[in-house]
Structures are given as structure tokens and as C-alpha cells.
Amino acid sequence: MRIVVGIKWVPNTQAVRFDPKTGTLIREGVPSVVNPHDLPAVELALQLRDRYGGEVIAITMAPPSAMKGLEHVLGMGIDRAVLITDRAFAGADTLATSYVLAEGIKKIEKDIGKVDLAVFGQETIDSSTAHIGAQVASWLDWPYIYYVHKAELAREGVLLVERRLEDRVEWYEIELPGVISVAMKALKPRPVSLIRKIRVKQENPVIVWTNKELGLDTRCIGLKGSPTIVSKVTFTPEVPRKKVVYKPRDGLDAAVWLLEQLAKDEKAGKVIERAVRGEF
């Protein structure tokens, strides 16, 4: 099997701070990481390869700094990586991003060989749209399924996946080539092997493609190829709340005060009354 897995190099949003004085996000010094939700996708791809043979190719559309992210997954055992990078791709929304990724997959098919499966993470921590998997499937006209927890070959050319929705578990067979998105935390990613990372770096398997190699119409990529634009950014407005704060003498005093407020409250009063009657 030849499997392509999409990864994104993202600022670690946990570390992003907000400056209330200037109203901006402080991104300086914020380290980047491979999108944590891509690691289960990488793991699933590697498990399929380990079981059925073939190779796994990581792909990312990103600035050159994302090379570090590719090295990380190469250290996990990915066989090769493709970095698609060009100023012309900057400012892309999800439609324009997915277009370039789909064209990248087509070029992998042309230069390297037939791709059986494209694997994505469920969403990214910096934009969390969960769009890319479905959009790439739309560009390639491949079938796709989200929220995958497990996958195995049912027979030649057919993948059996287990996926979980809010209230159900479903098993789908997908005709290959196809696209899957792996659910967050579905699998525990294997650790990075330093030796692998060093070896892989020496062999230098990262393929870099700019738009010279891809040859895409500039009207279809980057900002120009993006139907959506951000017209402004503001603070999130506050939800109006009563904001009554009480400093109690002790725990009992606090409990009495709080229950009293809730019992008196127009909305919460109902549930307190019900609780006292023990009726649910």
C-alpha cells in the first residue's frame, strides 16, 4: 500500500498568550509543533504499512520552517516526505489549501506511484475546521470517511474502518483509493527515534516542490484561490451575567448563601425545587 498522510506544523496554541492592552495575540517565542491530532493519523498509516507493506509519505503545504515537523514524523518511521512550499500559496483558506494538497497527491502518483489511501488528522489546533479531509476527497473524487479509530484491509482494494459518532459505532468498507480522517486521540503515536531521524536526514528524503514543479494556475492558489476572506477581527463579546460574588465565613456559610441565591433565581429556582422534591 502507498499511503499519504497530511500533517501541519502549527504554533502550540496552548502557549499563545493574549495581550489585553494591545488586544493582540502574543505569538513571539511560541514554539511550533506537529498538529497533535495528526499524530494518531501518522500512527494509523504506519500500522497499516507495518502490516501490509508499502510506504507512507508525509505531505505538508507550509513555509520552509515546517521541515522540522516533517523530520519529527520521519523519526516516527515515515518513509518519505513532501514539503510543498511557495510564497504563492500564502494566505490560502481551506479550499485553496486542499487544492494544493490534492495536486500534490496527484504529483506523487505521477512521480512515485499509485496512491491507495490518503490519511488526515481530524482537525488542527490552530484553525480546527476539520475541512481538509473532505475537501481533498472532493478534489480527487475519492470516497471518504471521518472519525476513524481502526482500519484494516477487508480484501484487495477495500479498506474496512471502524468509526465513532456521538451515539454509535459504525463499520464502513471503503473502495480504494480513498480518504480517511483519524479521530483525535484514537491511537497512541509511537515515539520519535533519534537514530531514525538522523539517518533519514542524511539520506535526505524530503522532496521540496514549489509552484514551479506543481505548475498551478495562480488564480487557484493562495489568497487569490481562496473564496473566503477575513474582513475584521474583534473581541468576543461578553455574555451578560449577574456577577454577584460572595466571600463567605466558612464552607457552610458559602453553601447556605449559594443555595439561597439559586433557590431565589428565576431560572435556577425550578431545578432546586425539583431537587428538593427529588423529582427527576
Added chain:
Amino acid sequence: MAGKVDCEKLCPLWPCEDPSEFKGVWVVAEADENGIHEASLQMLTPARKIAEKLGSDVTGVLVGYNVKQYADEMIKYGADRVIVVDDPAFEMYAPDVYGDAVVQLAKKYKPEVILVAATMRGREMAPYIANTLRTGITADCTDFDVDEKTKDVLLIRPPFGAIMLAYIKTPLRRPQIGTARPNVFPLPPRDDSRTGEIVEEKVEPRKPRVRLVKRQIIPRSEVPIEKAEVIVSGGKGVGGPEGFKLLEELAKLLGGVVAGSRKAVDAGWIPHEKQVGQTGKSVKPILYIAVGISGAAQHMFGVREAGVVAAINIDPEAPIFKQADYGVVADYREVIPAMIELLKKAREKGSLEEVLAATKQT
């Protein structure tokens, strides 16, 4: 030129169309054997708002098998008309097959806006619809507005954490597509006297390339947090699984369930499906009691639709106090056992008032 669009400048892979030819606001609904999902009906709230601002109307879209019976439900909740595709070919859900049916309808009717509830299936299907129509899509909107001058819809979402809001436009493309998470918008009031047209449509179902081989409903022993009327929610400040047992006891007494912040989930004290917030769930209980939760924007994003927010936090400076209705500055380990005690006594006596009055005297 197609209206304000210069076709020469447009990506040639996209059809060049005049945005002014697109009219109407659609809500693509999801239905199963129990009827239309509440999350889809909630989308009628922003749909009505957008339609009013555009001087347009709201159409529900329902694709499936044996779904026609539910179409009227959308009208009762605010749709002016419902387009139904009811066909055995849609007995099995496949995202591209269902999505393609909506694409065909959209090409025929040219709606200006399409809204989809971001249930798991909605999140799976909506980007396929948008992409196949070669238009933009904005995920997890928390509000919508209309640009007075251009009549572009503003799809408003928190881009990076929940602190800021981005206003996103799709100036040259139609339809303008957005999703919103369940419970971010309230259910519109139901009006049984509302009437509207039900349009039965046929589409050419595309051949499925996936096959559902088995399904298993996950048995639920308790109410999921997104349906609960009372939630006692714990954060990092709860300190461990024993603390969560206390919260559980209080929740039971109040007829509610326990939930948690991301830090509580990351610590493993509570499962991910009970996480409240931007990367968890939005909830809409009548009463939300936040215990040992600091009140980060990403957490509070999930309780926008809560009726009353109460907070117990040891730190008087905790931001939660500026976002709660009733806050007590105290250690929860003292407050919650006392609340449990008082509620138990009240239940024995049949009156909370008496118990509180007696307690205050001693």
C-alpha cells in the same frame, strides 16, 4: 463579467456566476429514525436572522429515506418551505452521496446561504458540499451578520482560542456556507400553526463507494452533557478523581451530570466526551456550577447558552467570577459537602427554606 465578478480573474476550475442570482437561506438538516436532530432545528435561529437581514426566506433541505414525514417539523420551527429528497437510494448514509444530493439541489435552486449543524456527520459532509460547489466554508460559527452595503453574509467564528472573533466573508462566491456546533444557538420557539410548502425533489443519486457493514448504538447509562439540565463541572482545582466523586454526588442530588474543563480531561479525571468548551461540547443546562475552573475563554465558550452560571473558586481574582451569575470565593472541599448535607436535609424535610433558616440561626 458575471455581475461584480470578473470571470477572467477567477480560478478557471470554478464556475463563474453572478452572486446576485443566488437567493434564499438554506438549512441542510440531519434526520434519523427519531426525526430531525435538534441541532439542525437550532440552525433555523441564525437562518431566520440572516433571512430577515437579506429580505429573503428560509428553506429546509432534507435528504434521506423515509424522511418526508419529518419535513413539517422544520416548518413548525421556522422554515418557510422544505425541499425533501426521499429515496431508497439514500437508505445508507455516505458523506459524498448525501453531499452530492445537496450539491445537485444547490445547483438547481442557487441558494445564497447554506447552514449546516456541525454534528459529527455535518462536520463531515459540509466541507464536501462547499468544495464540490467550489465555494468557501466557515466552520463553527458563533454568530452571523450581514454587511449592510455589500449584502455579503458575515460568518463569525473564534479563530484562535475563543478570545477573538473573526468576521469572514465570501464576496465573490455563492452560496456562502457555514456550520455551527450544537447548542451554540437556541432552538427557535415551536409554532404549530405555521404552515409552509413541502417540495418533493428527485436527484440522480451518485453510486456509493463506501458500504456500511455494521452499526452499534452505544448504550447510554446517563444523560449526555449536551442534554443535561444541571451540570456540575470540575476543573484543575478539583485536584483529582476523589474530588470528582463529590461533584458526582452533588450532581445526582440536583438531577444533573458531571462535566469538566480540558485540564480535568487531560489529567484523566473525566472522559473527553464530557469536556465543555471550544474543543469539547457546548452545553445549555438551566444551571451550570463551575468548580475549580478558572474561566478561560475557551472553556466559557461552551457555556454561552447556560441559563445560570454559579462558580466556586478559591481565588478571588479568578476570571470566572466576572462571567458567573453567582460566585463564592471558597475551597470547594468545604462548600460542596455542606451543599450535599443541606440538600439531603431539605429533601427529608420537604423544604429548603426551613433548612436554610435553621442553619443560619445556629
